[in-house]
Amino acid sequence: MSATIKLHGIPLSGHCHRIELALSLLGLPYETVPVDLRAGAHKKPEFIALNPFGQVPVLDDGGTVIADSNAILAYLGARYDDGTLMPRDPVEAAAVQRWFSVAAGEIRFGPGAARLVKVFGAPLDHAAASAIAAQILSLLDAHLAEREYLAAGRLTFADVAIYSYVAHAPEGDIDLAPYAHVRRWLARLEAHPRFVPFPAAADILG
Known part of the structure; x- marks a missing residue:
């Protein structure tokens, strides 16, 4: 059976990678639809019709179109998860949403921007x-000193939202060596049987 879920994006985007990782963790088949940003494909009418902001990723789930990576995570969790990755418990759900905000804030403007x-x-x-x-990685390291995952005592979409740009912080000349708990957390996620790697920029750009 062919996948009804289409993910419009690019392989070098951490925002897109977090959706690929989420889809894999959920065991959902999907088709990737490359968006040529260099050619301005994200500004063409057919893409603007999907996302007026002209940004990737965009998820098309059988005609239901969702843009913005954190919104897509919330959608996938509500539609396909059993409450494990996207908690139903109000306190656990709030903890995950808090890390969504960190992903859109400090992670984006820290290691994401440096990259x-x-x-x-x-x-x-x-x-x-x-x-x-440096500020957010220090906070993450202290937070992970006492726990294996960011929220709810288990792997959740909080970890998915934060992973990509932290894992590839060295591509932005951000050294992860001082953050032992962060590095152990990254290795824990990467050891998951449904983990999907985020390709190194050098492997694609040459």
Whole structure:
């Protein structure tokens, strides 16, 4: 049976990777639809019809279109999860949502932005991004010193939302060596049987 879920995105986007990881953890078949950002495909009418913000990822689930990676995680959790990855318990759900906010805030503007500068030459302040990265990685390391996962005492979409840009922080010249608990957490996720790797930029860009 062919997949009815289509994921519009690019392989070098951590936002897209978190959706690929979520789909794999849920055991859902899907089809990837490449979006050529360099050619401006995200600005063409057919893509704008899917997401007026012109951003990836976009999920098309049999005609139900959801944009924004954290919104997609919330959708997938509500529709396909049994409450394990996207908790139903109000306190656990709030804890996961808190990390969604961190993913859209400190992670995006810290290690995510630093990677944009070093990998893609984005005109951003690398020093400022590095400072934000150091702050959030220190917080993450302290948080993970007492637990194996970020929320609810188990693997959840909180971990999925945070993983990609933290794992690839070294691509932005952010050293993970000082953060032993973060590195153990990354290894724990990568050992999951349904883990999907986030490709290294060098492997794709050459």
